[in-house]
Amino acid sequence: MQVEQLSWSLANGWSGSRPEQKGAAQWVLAFGAPEALNNTDALAGLAAAYPHACIVGCSTAGEILDTRVQDDTLVATAVHFSDTQVRMATATVDGMQDSYQAGSTLGHALNLPGLAHVMVLSDGLSVNGTALARGLRESLPSTVAVTGGLAGDGDRFKQTMVCAGGEVMANAVVAIGFYGARLRVGYGSLGGWDTFGPERLVTRSDGNVLYELDGQPALALYKRYLGKDYAAQLPSSALSFPLSLRGENIHDSVVRTILSVDDVGGSMTFAGDVPQGSRATLMKANFDRLIDGAAGAARSGLQRLDSFAPALAVLISCVGRKLVLKQRVEEELEGVRQVLGPQALLAGFYSYGEICPHGGVTKCELHNQTMTITTFAES
Template identity: 55%
Template sequence: MELATLLQPIDRPWEADALPRWDGPDTLVLAFGSPELMDAPGPLRHLQATYPSSCLLGCSTAGEIHGTLVHDHQLSVAVARFANTRLRFADTAVSGPEDSEAAGAALADQLRGPGLRAVLVLSDGLRVNGSELARSLSQHLGPGVAVTGGLAGDGARFQRTWVLTAEGPQSGHFCAVGFYGNALRHCHGSKGGWDTFGPARQVTRAKGNVLFELDGKPALPLYKSYLGERASGLPATALLFPLSLQDPEGRNEDIVRTILSVDEEAQSLTFAGDIPEGHLVHFMRANFDRLVDGAGAAAQGLGDPRLSPTLAVAVSCVGRRLVLGERVDEEVEATLEALPLGTLQLGFYSYGELCPQATGACGLHNQTMTLTVFQEA
């Protein structure tokens, strides 16, 4: 595998020799960029013109990760030319979260084939039920295929996101790349670092990813009571106080859910993934040091130090960035420090992270640092 990464300001022309001339069907181009590229897609069009035969995968962000730094208004790019790994691109359009299950099946149908080892998927960050997408992909691809990725971001605005398609950056799309062959070395990790507080409350009324009642009471007023004066900043301030979701029978590991929107009339909260009735929830808040330690733990043990080069795709949650503030670079420094020497890292801040759970099936995570590492034997 040959590998290069670069950071491109979206308001400047590309330098003549900035991009390696590695176009071909076994070349992967990753591009994580500013939401503004939806209206001014010139840098993305340049990538597509430079790599017409390659697999291009990208999305909008709540911050672009490149090396040990987090940026805004940039395009973070990786170009990886594989020697013995085949690639295939898949794309499907959606109109809303209710299409997520069917979209997962459509992507799986396009990617399923002999030698499929891993899938990297990016979705619209707002028109999605991440739980349904992850569940559908795992179900239709079957065991043995690792699915990782994330939900596109739009800073703290929650207005629109884009995913890179053959027609350019578009809303309402889910895209993925499949990796085929025994030469691929692929691993992943995901950790949080949030603390719970307050009593456990039971989900007494919910539908899909919309929560209506906790302990028989309207969910939105109860949640606002925990936020206090921060409630006036919803939904953005909800990123600072996610929910921990616990199976009451203890069959699965606890997961974290982030709020995407609120409905004042229905007094409900809409999340990035499912909120099953009967589950228990805890409110959560940040611990700065534990967030950074969690990021480092996500990278621990990933990758084979004997193989080079190494590409690490980091997908962290926008909520972590808001909490860490000026310290946000510390968590991407922590991941790179734990990865094999010489690893090239890029990624983005997201509205949700996709990564296998303890069961092996892909699941939606929120408020985590999730890493996917690619090497080739």
């Protein structure tokens, strides 16, 4: 398994290491700022360098290149497997109501003999990540895990997109299936946030739209906790104050991030479901715990590789973590490097949601405000 990495910027074009076997890569990950991902010259250069590769990716809220965090660039990671095959599937959505069907369509398309793992990249604003994960989970064998994330758009929340086969699309989801007995995949997902304030009952919700907490308009209650300054900066300020949910229909507990607010209706729309009857608690950042959480996710990913050293680690971290950590953001990447060792190439992006198994309970679940890591090796 050989891995190479390139970086593109408008000022400098493509730069970085070149593959020893030019054109031999089967899979290329392309993570970039919306403007960079939409640059036709950048994608044309990538397609020319890897003419036989399946090129997939998405827009970001920041690009990860080794232990550096970049903005306004396009980072490409090319992978040449020795004995693993890849297959791509795509699905489009007209709205969040299509999310479950999109996941089901992708799962059925990739459910072929020898499937070892699935990685999914989704539009970050038009997809309900909970329903997408459920559609994938119910259409794939219980032995196949799914990891991935929701595309980002910085802190703007205006437009996100995915790249499938070198084509950039909005309102779409792309998934890659990996096939082969020699492939080893590890994964882990951890947060590091602290709860504060009382636990409240979700008394009215519909899917991923929250209307009432303890019988009160949810948005008004949330704004009171945030205070005048943070409330005026919604929805971007909500990235620093997610909700923790627990309940009968939730495995353990999950974290949810706000995508948008409706001041007229007093509601909040989240990246995933907020089930009625569940219990919600506001959360805030703890710098040291966020950084420790990234290292913990790396340890989980490493433990699942059966002593094989990872050649590639795909890191998907929530944009909320980036905005909270600010100048310390690269510390979470350095913590991952210390765990995985020098041989692992690190690539990834800052997202609007992360998809990963939830411990040993489910093989595919939406997470928010986590660092989710997928490690790859071939035996």
